[in-house]
Amino acid sequence: MAAEFGDYVRKCREKKRAQSADFSLRKLAQRVGIEPSYLSKVERGQESPPSEATISSLAKELDEDPDVLLALAGKVSSDLQKIIRKRPKLFAQLIREMKNMPNHAVVRVVREVRDGDW
Amino acid sequence: MIELKQNRLNFSFPEVSPDARLTIEFQRTLRIPDDDQTYPLPPGLGKFPLEHVDDYASRVPERWVQRGGVMLPMYQAEALWINFNFHYVQDRESPYPFAVKISAGKIDAVTGENWDEQLHRKPQDYVVIPRQPWLDGYCIRRGVIRQFVAMPLGAGYSAEEQITGEAEHGGLQIKVFPMRRKAFERRFPVVRKRRMMRSRRCFPEEAPLEALFARKVDSMALAPGGQMSQEIYDDEFPFHEWCHKTSSRCFVHLVNTEVWRGITGKKPPTKPPKARDYTNAGLPWFDYYDERPAVPGQEKLSNLQSVAELAEEKRQNVLPENDPVDPQNVVGLRKGMRLGQVREGCF
Numbered sequence: 001m002a003a004e005f006g007d008y009v010r011k012c013r014e015k016k017r018a019q020s021a022d023f024s025l026r027k028l029a030q031r032v033g034i035e036p037s038y039l040s041k042v043e044r045g046q047e048s049p050p051s052e053a054t055i056s057s058l059a060k061e062l063d064e065d066p067d068v069l070l071a072l073a074g075k076v077s078s079d080l081q082k083i084i085r086k087r088p089k090l091f092a093q094l095i096r097e098m099k100n101m102p103n104h105a106v107v108r109v110v111r112e113v114r115d116g117d118w
Numbered sequence: 119m120i121e122l123k124q125n126r127l128n129f130s131f132p133e134v135s136p137d138a139r140l141t142i143e144f145q146r147t148l149r150i151p152d153d154d155q156t157y158p159l160p161p162g163l164g165k166f167p168l169e170h171v172d173d174y175a176s177r178v179p180e181r182w183v184q185r186g187g188v189m190l191p192m193y194q195a196e197a198l199w200i201n202f203n204f205h206y207v208q209d210r211e212s213p214y215p216f217a218v219k220i221s222a223g224k225i226d227a228v229t230g231e232n233w234d235e236q237l238h239r240k241p242q243d244y245v246v247i248p249r250q251p252w253l254d255g256y257c258i259r260r261g262v263i264r265q266f267v268a269m270p271l272g273a274g275y276s277a278e279e280q281i282t283g284e285a286e287h288g289g290l291q292i293k294v295f296p297m298r299r300k301a302f303e304r305r306f307p308v309v310r311k312r313r314m315m316r317s318r319r320c321f322p323e324e325a326p327l328e329a330l331f332a333r334k335v336d337s338m339a340l341a342p343g344g345q346m347s348q349e350i351y352d353d354e355f356p357f358h359e360w361c362h363k364t365s366s367r368c369f370v371h372l373v374n375t376e377v378w379r380g381i382t383g384k385k386p387p388t389k390p391p392k393a394r395d396y397t398n399a400g401l402p403w404f405d406y407y408d409e410r411p412a413v414p415g416q417e418k419l420s421n422l423q424s425v426a427e428l429a430e431e432k433r434q435n436v437l438p439e440n441d442p443v444d445p446q447n448v449v450g451l452r453k454g455m456r457l458g459q460v461r462e463g464c465f
Contacts (some may be wrong), residue, residue, distance in 0.1 A: 113120040116186030
């Protein structure tokens with residue numbers, strides 16, 4: 001889990017680093033409020049993924065989806081947890097039923113802005 | 119499909135391409151003076167809040183529920199601009215292109231023609247994304263628009279009422295057509311280039327302010343306000359490259375701010391600053407440079423009377439604080455500038 005998360009973050013950062021020096025290990029760590037040595041260890045999978053708040057900051061800096069990074073870190077964002085806790089049975093059932101659905105079918109489940117008769 | 123997230127309309131067309139995604143938001147802004155001058159672009163002062171009409175079905179007119187869509191609050195004489203945030207496809211180093219029809223009161227903002235579900239090339243009745251980064255009003259002639267300004271539907275000021283003589287629809291209507299996937303992939307093969315810069319200063323949303331409550335749902339319509347320099351860019355793509363049969367559309371209802379809280383229970387945004395106060399504070403206005411050709415204005419829109427002109431005829435005072443301003447701090451934005459590139463100024 002830690003290795004997969006770290007590897008993904010490192011690849012994203014290096015991709016950005018190729019375009020801008022702002023994405024050096026040191027500068028990125030500084031912006032998200034952690035030590036460069038810690039970020040380095042996280043990227044190498046030698047440390048567990050950081051807190052939800054730090055992962056969200058990393059996602060913002062790297063233009064990545066925070067839910068994707070959290071999932072790689074084996075976490076679920078606190079707002080999603082809150083939603084699930086409200087109706088745990090319903091959401092557990094829904095997620096299990098959707099697990100084998102193709103992506104295009106899953107995205108159809110999200111709430112759309114309804115179009116009516118103009 | 120269209121989703122409403124964080125006060126943005128997210129259009130996506132997974133059936134065409136996973137990259138076919140476009141975000142549209144409605145920016146609060148200064149109302150530019152409605153006089154003989156042509157002004158530069160005003161700033162964005164934060165996004166208008168958006169709500170599903172269905173969530174308040176029992177408190178809005180039945181006709182709104184029939185139309186579906188979303189709603190947003192506007193003060194009388196408040197201005198708005200539409201911001202197109204495209205999705206940048208990294209490995210092709212290009213945004214996914216879209217053709218977007220924009221109407222106010224079911225009057226096309228580019229041609230002045232009545233609402234029509236199809237795209238038309240001659241005259242072009244849509245804007246092309248990403249070429250068109252934003253739209254601030256009705257195209258009255260090449261390179262000049264009249265700002266979208268909210269007025270009560272039925273007061274006679276809107277483009278809809280001036281052109282059709284009826285006060286039936288109000289609001290904004292948006293229809294988005296993606297480019298065909300094959301055309302996109304052929305035109306923009308996988309490459310590696312540097313990202314382009316594009317930014318018009320948008321201030322963060324401000325804290326809402328107490329507003330009056332009135333148990334009455336007033337529909338708002340968009341009327342032509344002051345003149346602003348803004349091109350509506352000519353479609354650079356062959357017409358057949360648009361997905362004419364795949365589109366998504368949204369009706370955006372405009373609610374008088376005074377009744378917004380009565381409907382939603384939420385505070386409306388505060389009033390935007392006045393153009394004079396903003397200018398006197400030395401805050402920036404904007405100019406956007408792109409050498410591509412722009413469409414000419416159509417007669418129906420160029421013949422519209424502005425709110426100030428009509429108010430004078432009607433002997434009404436509907437535009438307080440309409441004194442001319444002299445923006446000195448005008449920031450130039452140029453299409454295609456790279457990150458870090460020094461902008462050439464005027465000297």
